[in-house]
Amino acid sequence: LLGGAADGDAAVQWEGGEDDARIEALRERISEQRKFVEASRKSVNGKRPLHQSHDELEDDIWEQRELCSSKLAAINRDEAELKDREQRLRAERDEHFRQARAIEVEDHIGFGDLAPLGSPRRYQLLRLASKGAHITVYRAYDLNLMRMVTLRVHTLDPKVQDKPGRLQEATQECERIRQLKHVGLVPMLDHFLHEANSFVTVWELVDGDTLDSYLRRNGPLPEKEARGIAMQLLATLRFLEAKGRQLAAHDVRPARLALRAGEVKISGAPLLG
Known part of the structure; x- marks a missing residue:
C-alpha cells in the first residue's frame, strides 16, 4: 500500500481505531473456534471409554458432530464478516493515503x-x-x-x-x-x-464513488447490478462511436467510472486526447 514518501508519512499517522481492534479480536475468535473444532473431531475419532454403552456412545458422537457443524457455521459467518471489515478498512486506508498525498501537493504549490x-x-x-x-x-x-x-x-x-x-x-x-x-x-x-x-x-461534479472504490469497499457486484452497469457503458460507447468519438480501454477502467445510485458515468475528459 505504501508507494512514496507521502504514503510513508501518512502511514505513520494512520491508525485503524476500533475497527482494527475488532478485526484482530475476530481473527483470534476464528482461530480459537477452529482449534475447538479440530479437537472435537479428534475426540470423535479417538478411543472411547469402555464403560459407555453403544447407545451412549452413539449419542455422544452425534452431539459432538452437531456441535462441530454449529461451530463451523459460526466460523463461516465470522470469516465473511472479517473479509468485509478488512475490505472496508483497506478502502478507508487507501482514501486516507490519497488525501494525504493531495494535501502534500497543495502545500508544495502554495x-x-x-x-x-x-x-x-x-x-x-x-x-x-x-x-x-x-x-x-x-x-x-x-x-x-x-x-x-x-x-x-x-x-x-x-x-x-x-x-x-x-x-x-x-x-x-x-x-x-x-x-x-x-x-x-x-x-x-x-x-x-x-x-x-x-x-x-x-x-x-458527480458525487459518489468511483466503481473501483465501490468494489474495494463492498466486494463483487451482484450479477443483475453488474449487467446493468455493462449495458449503460455499452450505450454510452455506442453514442460516442455514432458521433465519431472513441475511448481507449484504460479510459473506461473502474477507477475512471463514476458510480451513483446504480448509474455509471464516463468522464468526457479523455476525449481531449
Whole structure:
C-alpha cells in the first residue's frame, strides 16, 4: 500500500481505531473456534471409554458432530464478516493515503494563494483532487450558478512549438465536446484559456464513488447490478462511436467510472486526447 514518501508519512499517522481492534479480536475468535473444532473431531475419532454403552456412545458422537457443524457455521459467518471489515478498512486506508498525498501537493504549490479562475473570477478552487504531468484536477465552486464542479487545468507540453495554434485547436475541440450530451457521459460545462500555456475545462461534479472504490469497499457486484452497469457503458460507447468519438480501454477502467445510485458515468475528459 505504501508507494512514496507521502504514503510513508501518512502511514505513520494512520491508525485503524476500533475497527482494527475488532478485526484482530475476530481473527483470534476464528482461530480459537477452529482449534475447538479440530479437537472435537479428534475426540470423535479417538478411543472411547469402555464403560459407555453403544447407545451412549452413539449419542455422544452425534452431539459432538452437531456441535462441530454449529461451530463451523459460526466460523463461516465470522470469516465473511472479517473479509468485509478488512475490505472496508483497506478502502478507508487507501482514501486516507490519497488525501494525504493531495494535501502534500497543495502545500508544495502554495494552494492557498490561488485566486478564483475564469472571467470574472467565477470558479473558486476548493480542493486538489489529483495532479499529473500536464493536468491538474480540482474540486471547485461555481460562484455564478452556486454549484460544485470539477475543474481541470490543462498545461501544454513545453516541447510544443506553435502554442497559440495548439490552444486554438484545444478551444475548438472543447466546444465540440461540450455539445456531446448523453446520460452516461459527464458533461463539460465551460472552458476558457488560462495563462500563456494552459487552458481550463469545467465539468459537472458527480458525487459518489468511483466503481473501483465501490468494489474495494463492498466486494463483487451482484450479477443483475453488474449487467446493468455493462449495458449503460455499452450505450454510452455506442453514442460516442455514432458521433465519431472513441475511448481507449484504460479510459473506461473502474477507477475512471463514476458510480451513483446504480448509474455509471464516463468522464468526457479523455476525449481531449
